[in-house]
Amino acid sequence: MAKSPEKFQIIYRGEALAYYKPGEWVFFQRPKGYGGGYWLGKTYDFVFMLEIPYPISLRQGMEFMDEAEGFGAHKPAFVDDFKLE
Template sequence: MGGKDLGFDVVLRGQTRNHIIPGTYVFFQRLKEHGGGFWLGQAYDDWFGFTLEAPVSLRQGIEYLMSLRSIEPQLGGFHDDVDDFFLRSP
């Protein structure tokens, strides 16, 4: 289960993955006893970084990934004109 266009995977309670492609966003479902919802983070070969600080619903997480995708072309841009210098915030 997952969204190929947004580059995410969903791991439900009791499921495992043998391999996750580095850079993939992953939703890990929490136990209902601990509030339910999902942890969202990005997986790499040697670490997992939480993308959001608190658990979210699957819908909230997907909306967040969609917003990231919409601003992705603006991230990391470099504008080197000395007369028109500005900084972009992520």
Template sequence: MGSKELGFDVVVRGDTRDYIKPGSYVFFQREKEHGGGFWLGQAYDDWFGFVIEEPVSLRQGIEYLMSIQRIEPQLGGFHDDPDDFFLRSP
């Protein structure tokens, strides 16, 4: 279960994955005894980084990923050429 457009996967309680594509977002479902919800993070070969530092609902997490996708084109990347330096207002 997941979305290829937003690049995320959902791992529900009791389920496992043999492979997670590096850089993809993953929701891990929490036990109901511990409050339920999902941990949202980004998985790489050797670590998992939390994107949101508290458990969220699946809806909250997907809305967050959609907002990231909307602003990515505005970020413009990193340019270290001093002749091409500019400041952009938000």
């Protein structure tokens, strides 16, 4: 579940997104008065797309990113001597 800081940004309450890379993940922290947590989405030119339609924790977001990028997917073992008959 380790993500490199180049793959996502965390924007805390009261801050603004100063820069972005198209396709980069961004967490926006919600005000505590509204329940806290984070909105998670991806930045693209001219648009920010929410990936999850409800607030989440950082841990949930990192797990979601891992699954979305295929890090948590199970890959079947290959059989070297497989033959079709």
